[in-house]
Amino acid sequence: MAIAALIPDRPAIWPVPAAAVLFAGLVLVDTALEWEPPFDALALLALLALWCGVAMVAASRAVRARRDGRPRRALSLALLPLAFLVTVVQPGLVMGGAQSLGDRLHFAKGRASYLAQVGALPNTGEPKLLVWGWGGFIVASTSLVYDESDEVTLPPERQSASWKARAEHTDLACPYGYRVRTALGGHFYAVGVGC
Template sequence: MTGAENSAPSIPATAAPSRFPIWLAAIGLGVPLALILFAASPLGPDFIYVMVGIPALLFMWAIAGAGAVVVSVRSAMRKEWRRCLIALVLPIVLLVVALDPFRFVRSCNYIGDVVHFIVSKPYYDREIAALPSDQRPRLVVFDWGGMAWASSGLVYDETDQVSLPKGRQSADWLAAASHSELSCEGYGVQPLWDHYYLASFPC
C-alpha cells in the first residue's frame, strides 16, 4: 500500500495569478471623476482649487501611472499578459493627456458644467418664469464666480443673439446686456439647449 501510494503521480502546484491592485484602478478612474464632480460643484471656480487642487489631482494621477508601469513590468516578467495589458491602459491614457493637459482639464470642466446645469435647470427655469412679462428680450446671466480677471456662468437668451458675431445683436439686446457680464469684451459662449449657454467672461 505504501509503495503504491508513493508511486502515485504528484500534481504540480500552480501559482495563483496575482490580483490587480484595487488602489491603482481607484485612482486611475477616480481622478477624472473627481475633476468632473469638483467642476460641477461650487468649488469648481474657486481660486485655491484651480491653482492647487487641480495640479494635486493630476500629480496623484501621474503617480498612479508610474505605479501602473511597475505593475505592468512585473506582470510581463511573470507572463501574466492580461494583467500586463490592463496595467498599461493608464500610462497610455496619461501619455495622451500629457500632449495637451489643459484641453483635458477643460473637457472635465465642461462635463462638470453640463452636470451642474442639468441638476440646477429646474431652479433656472423658475427664475426665468418669474421675470416680469414686459422684460423683453429675456436675457439673464447667472454668475458662477471665478477669478478676479475671469469668471464663468450661465446665460439664458430667448433670442439666441448671444451666439451671434459681434455687431449682429439688436439695440434692445445690447441695452439688456450692458447691465451684465456680457458687457465684457471677448466673452465666449457654448450652446446647451432651451436657449441656455455656458459662458466665460474675461472680467
C-alpha cells in the same frame, strides 16, 4: 521553474476604477464651481497630481509585469498612464468632457431656481437675457446664461445692438471675451468667461 511562470497573466482591474474615480473628481471640481480662488485651482492641481502619482505607480507595475513575461497585465496597467498622457497632451478630450458633464450637473442642481428667476423677469418686449456667475478659476470663470434670443452663440459681428446693450453690464461684456461651453437646452448656456 521561474517564479514568473507561476503567476498567471491576468489583466489588472484597478486601473479602470481608478481612471473612473479620477474623471469623476474632474467632474466634481467643475460641478462645485462655487469654490472661490484659490481653492478651485488647488483642487484641480491636487487632483491632477494624484492622477500623475497613480499613473506613475501603474507605469512602474506595467514595466515589472512586462519584464516578468505577463503581457496582458502589462497592457492593462499601461492604460492608466496612457490616459493621463492623453489628458496632459490633449486636455480638451478629457477635461472638455468633464467640464460639459460638470456644467450639466451644476445646472440640474439649481434648474428650478433659474427657471423661477427667468419667469419673474418683466416682459419688456425684448428677448430676456439673464446671467448668473457660477465662479471658476483665478483667471477665468463660468457663467450660466439664459438668452431667449440665443444671440450669445453668435459671433460679435452678428449680434444685434439691442442684445449688446442688454449684455453690457454682465459677464458677457468681459473685454477678453467668452466661449459657449455647453448648450443646456431651453435657451440656457454654460459660458466660459475670460475675466
